[in-house]
Amino acid sequence: MKKISSCYGSILILGRTNVGKSTLLNFLVKKKISIVSHKKNTTSSNIIGVYNNDIYQIEFIDTPGNIFSKNRIFNLLKNNQYDFILFILDKTKWSYIEENFSKIFSKINIPIILIINKIDQIKNKNILLPYINFLKKKINIFHLFIISAKYKLYTNDLYHIICNNLPKKKHFYSKNYITNQTDKVIIKEIIRENIMKFLHKEIPYLIKIKVIFSKILSDEINIIFLVKKINHKKIIIGKNSNNIKLIRNKSEQNIEKFFKKKIKLHIWIKIK
Structure with a gap:
């Protein structure tokens, strides 16, 4: 054997x-x-x-x-x-x-x-x-x-x-497997983390994030934030668009680091 x-x-x-x-x-x-x-x-x-x-x-x-x-x-x-x-x-x-x-x-x-x-x-x-x-x-x-x-x-x-102390067994996953999270979920979670970092109180919990791209890891990734109130949209954008710029720029950096690929992130905010 x-x-x-x-x-x-x-x-x-x-x-x-x-x-x-x-x-x-x-x-x-x-x-x-x-x-x-x-x-x-x-x-x-x-x-x-x-x-x-x-x-x-x-x-x-x-x-x-x-x-x-x-x-x-x-x-x-x-x-x-x-x-x-x-x-x-x-x-x-x-x-x-x-x-x-x-x-x-x-x-x-x-x-x-x-x-x-x-x-x-x-x-x-x-x-x-x-x-x-x-x-x-x-x-x-x-x-x-x-x-x-x-x-x-x-x-x-x-x-x-x-x-x-691990049991002697054959590996269950392929050697390149990292997580059960899909590319879309990982991108969404990276953005959600930055929303939580740069926005306060209950606003992050009121945003629904949609990730849209023509193919997985295309060079350009389109993101839609769905919110219920115009006031929420104003808070997300921030004075002189400071909040949305911080969220976009930091998210773009994090996504590039994770996937080791240069990307361009576009974010739209829509009232649901």
Whole structure:
């Protein structure tokens, strides 16, 4: 029988909203495939990112931060189809959300890699040891990391633990596969992230984005923002068109960087 020299694993990323799941996913996949924002619920569906090298292939699944009811967590995990769970905590926050996760973890047979994120924001490091002792009583931890995903502090060791414990399997995806996101979705998410960066309050949630091009990754990409009110259109455009210029220019740069291709971005705003 031919010896399998490759390893493959599927890893689910869980945690509350704004805990840093998308930031960590982008780091692990070595590509920005998931929108990062301080605003709530920016990840609305499961996003798959795949890390590839000659030996190891790791499928990471980023989940929406609003999956924290016991039933939804249990339904997600009941088939034990994942090799690991990356459970991310926001500093030392612990509420009913984390409690629900911990109760479901006790009923499944999936190793838990626990990650305390945003270490850069914890000024008094003396609180960590009691907190870790508390966590060990709550969760059967396979391994624990204390990191800052945003600043890439203490993140590289994650690969060593994961890769050293992956099952020996043939790779599931092709070596060039990165994400389940289509080109249109990636473009839309890049633009949505910049809308959230340059506009405030509820406006980003009121914009529907349409991506139009004659062929995938054509040199010119046409974008339509659909809004309901003329006032929203004025806010998006901004004084002297400053807002829309910032959104367009930054989005254009991000899209070119992702696809490694020169493009021209055109944006129209229409009242729906």
